[in-house]
Amino acid sequence: MNDTTEVPNQPTENERNPTLTNPDPSSSSPEIVNKIPSLFSLAAEWQINNPQETFQNNILENDVLKRISEITTLIKESYKDLSSQDGMMSKEQQEKMDWDLFCTVPVNIIEQYTKDMDEIFEKMEKLAKQQRLWCESAFQIDVERCGDSILNAETWMKKKERYLEYKNIEMERSANEIKETIQRLTDDK
Template identity: 75%
Template sequence: MSDVKEPPNLQSDNNQETALPKVTSPGNPSLNNKVPSLFKLAAQWQINNPQENIQNHIMENEVLQRINEITGLIRESYKDLSSQDGMMSKEPQEKLDWDLFCTVPVNIIEQYTKDMDDIFGKMERLSKQQRLWCESAFQIDVERCGDSILNAETWMKKKERHLEYKHVEMERSANEIKETIQRLTDDK
């Protein structure tokens, strides 16, 4: 006889899988029918497989699905690399030309610097032209505004002279009418 107790058999057809049986403890009657059997819990956990349900529920998220696909692709590409005569092979590899490795980036940076200097030079010339155009447009606007103000001032002075002339003519006409009325009243 062995000291190890075997877990009781679970019946998958029975509805008691969801309702766990309780263990009786002769030493502590307060624990009776309160603590489920650990064997039953483990068996139920293995049968129901909640890990798979949780993973399926989490994998419903589109982002996680894409991450899972990307991870699979990375694993496949790693397997392809390790199976080819690539990094994992023990055959001698071609030696790296360090002079070429150093000169190519330097040439690229020099060409980039030259191109950027040309672009900044063109941009500076264009900004100078733009400033000249803005200053000339401002000067033209100032001259037009000055001419417009001068024309308005001339027109107002002419109107003032014309109104003074009308005022003088009206006073003269009013004086004549007054004198005529006075003569007519004096003649009576």
């Protein structure tokens, strides 16, 4: 899968437009010129290193992609052979193409894909069950805590009401004693 096309030598932007020349190092500060690599050196480095080809080679290391690339090269070769002849494949060319491989590779890819997707769906279902259990248990714990806090508040209110009733009785008794004392004092005069 190494379809690289040669680009014809074309004049660069600087050669076409004489106003776009390399900047004069004396016109700008030397610190900036030293820190900024020139566009020409970057382009040359790009063409020499050719990172696109290394990137494609890394991708093609995958077995499935290798098989697909083999199939596509075989198909391209068969089309080239067909175009050179009268449009019919000879027996030799038909035997050259591995039709079993051509049929089994897509089937294997689809089977592997469905197997992987089934595993992912199983994991998702397990996680969903765990999440539902967690939510239900958290809800149950919240309900119990809420019930306990309501029960505590209710018992506190009942105790406060009893205490206030007791205070009310005591105050009435004290008020009655004060009233009786005042009554006795007024009667003695």
